[in-house]
Amino acid sequence: MARVKKSYGIIHLVILVSIGLYAYFQIAYKIGQTDFHKLIIHYILAFISFVAIYINFSSKHKILLGLSIGFRLMFFFAIPELSQDIYRFIWDGRLMINGINPYITSPDMLMQKAELPFGMADELYPKLTELSASNRSNYPPVSQFFYVIAAWVSPDTFFGSILCLKAIILSADLLSYRMAVLILEHLRMDKSRVFLYLLNPLIIVEGMGNLHMEPLMVAFLLVGMFFWLKQRNILSGVFIGLSIATKLLPLLLLPFMVKGHRKFQFKAFLQKDILTISSISIGVTLAGFLCFMDLSNADQYLRTIGLWFNRFEFNASLYYVFRWIGYQVSGYNMIAYFGKGLAALSMIFLIYLALKSTANRKSQINAMLLAFIIYFLLATTVHPWYLILPLALSIFSRYSFPVIVWSLSIFFSYHAYETDGFQESSSWLLAEYALFFLSMLLLYEHPGAFRWKR
Numbered sequence: 001m002a003r004v005k006k007s008y009g010i011i012h013l014v015i016l017v018s019i020g021l022y023a024y025f026q027i028a029y030k031i032g033q034t035d036f037h038k039l040i041i042h043y044i045l046a047f048i049s050f051v052a053i054y055i056n057f058s059s060k061h062k063i064l065l066g067l068s069i070g071f072r073l074m075f076f077f078a079i080p081e082l083s084q085d086i087y088r089f090i091w092d093g094r095l096m097i098n099g100i101n102p103y104i105t106s107p108d109m110l111m112q113k114a115e116l117p118f119g120m121a122d123e124l125y126p127k128l129t130e131l132s133a134s135n136r137s138n139y140p141p142v143s144q145f146f147y148v149i150a151a152w153v154s155p156d157t158f159f160g161s162i163l164c165l166k167a168i169i170l171s172a173d174l175l176s177y178r179m180a181v182l183i184l185e186h187l188r189m190d191k192s193r194v195f196l197y198l199l200n201p202l203i204i205v206e207g208m209g210n211l212h213m214e215p216l217m218v219a220f221l222l223v224g225m226f227f228w229l230k231q232r233n234i235l236s237g238v239f240i241g242l243s244i245a246t247k248l249l250p251l252l253l254l255p256f257m258v259k260g261h262r263k264f265q266f267k268a269f270l271q272k273d274i275l276t277i278s279s280i281s282i283g284v285t286l287a288g289f290l291c292f293m294d295l296s297n298a299d300q301y302l303r304t305i306g307l308w309f310n311r312f313e314f315n316a317s318l319y320y321v322f323r324w325i326g327y328q329v330s331g332y333n334m335i336a337y338f339g340k341g342l343a344a345l346s347m348i349f350l351i352y353l354a355l356k357s358t359a360n361r362k363s364q365i366n367a368m369l370l371a372f373i374i375y376f377l378l379a380t381t382v383h384p385w386y387l388i389l390p391l392a393l394s395i396f397s398r399y400s401f402p403v404i405v406w407s408l409s410i411f412f413s414y415h416a417y418e419t420d421g422f423q424e425s426s427s428w429l430l431a432e433y434a435l436f437f438l439s440m441l442l443l444y445e446h447p448g449a450f451r452w453k454r
Contacts, residue, residue, distance in 0.1 A: 013057060017067060020049035024071055027205060028078035036418040039082070043411050046201040054199060058192040065177065068198040072173065075208040076166050079159070082414065083210040087127040090161050092137050092144060093151030094118045096292075102137035102144070103293050103301050124158070131312075138304045141288030142220075142246040143213045165211045172219040173198065173207065176392070179222035183396060186229050187362060193395045202407040206385040214388035217246040221253075222392065224281075228257060229361055233276035240277065241284025248305070249389050251285075252375065254278045255354035256368050308381055309339040315382045315413040315424070317433045318342070335380060342378040349374045362396070369393040369403070384410045398447070405439035406432075 023046035031038050057063060080086045092102040098118040100110070110117045111125050111133075125133065139147070146168055154160025180194040197203060207215040224239035240257070243250040257277045293301060313319070313335060319342055326334035350371045357367035372390040376382050391407055394400035409432040416424045 024074040028075045032081045033417045064195045072208040080210045088132045093147030097151045107133040172216040175219040212385040218392045237277040237280025241281035244285045245288035310336045313380045319380045339380045346375045346378045365396045369397045402439035406436045409435040
């Protein structure tokens with residue numbers, strides 16, 4: 001009987017893995033950005049494979065780690081097709097090895113000059129999106145550092161740079177695995193929860209597939225969080241600073257890091273928290289930026305970042321409601337007001353949650369995750385890969401269920417690329433956020449039923 005059960009388990013696993021491999025192969029090599037219906041079908045297949053494997057085989061730690069690596073390797077030789085951002089990454093790296101600062105000038109400006117900024121620029125430039133080509137780079141210094149490495153490793157071919165970045169992302173995911181396990185052990189939570197992140201199709205497709213640097217940001221953040229839990233604040237500040245200097249989002253976590261005492265003692269609060277984690281994190285971030293710019297052109301970078309609050313809009317939820325109201329009242333898009341106003345509202349919620357969170361680390365992590373959920377619900381732009389950071393935090397939180405559901409439904413946003421140009425669908429937007437809010441409601445009504453393993 002035991003042999004029959006074991007054989008059934010092996011067959012079950014083989015079927016689920018085969019479904020995942022098939023789905024990832026199709027996404028990596030057969031499906032383009034405009035093939036939305038094929039993409040969403042295969043993404044859902046990959047998601048079903050992920051959930052079924054986790055639920056049925058979560059105790060098989062080594063097998064799940066092997067699958068996490070294997071699924072990623074499916075994308076290793078694939079050229080990203082779902083996002084054109086990779087060409088801007090390569091562009092920035094090649095600019096810098098040729099002594100040109102991507103924070104100061106846009107691709108459009110450079111291509112108007114008589115001399116090309118670098119070899120193969122004429123091949124790379126047409127691959128940039130119109131939005132990317134018309135703006136200076138917004139990628140923080142640690143990301144730029146790795147773009148330089150990719151350009152230096154392969155100065156003559158784009159594909160070599162892509163392989164280099166894939167190796168970096170794979171290494172980051174392995175580091176995230178190790179640090180997440182250590183954090184789960186410290187919090188006395190089930191170590192298998194790490195695979196809610198590592199096996200999630202969103203991480204695999206947007207990381208190894210599209211080469212967004214969020215997995216590297218998460219790796220640095222998890223190292224910083226581990227040292228934070230161990231009260232080694234200097235090392236925590238350094239690695240959280242590296243995370244912020246990879247992608248700016250972890251900056252929002254600093255208000256939560258400066259708490260940590262049940263009884264408020266100003267001297268201890270000042271010495272152990274603000275002057276270490278926060279100031280060192282900000283110092284590391286600023287040092288990174290100063291490697292690429294000085295104060296005279298810092299304002300240009302800030303203006304570029306400001307576009308996320310007064311110009312860019314994609315896959316938003318509550319902001320689109322306010323935008324509609326604005327059209328009814330004024331007759332034009334009031335993003336310049338609503339974008340900044342909602343960002344300010346997010347900061348108010350964030351500070352409130354930071355002040356309300358206790359010295360209990362689990363409570364603080366729950367508050368961090370809730371802050372990011374609120375931030376993205378109020379944001380004007382929510383690309384799928386933005387969800388990678390809250391997804392990483394969710395494995396340490398009781399709120400993981402709705403974030404995992406969102407990591408499925410957020411792929412509905414790719415419908416916007418199905419037609420020539422760019423056109424969002426209100427139906428797919430409604431479906432995405434309806435699933436998310438429904439999962440939040442289910443978690444509220446049945447808090448013990450949707451917490452996976454603790």
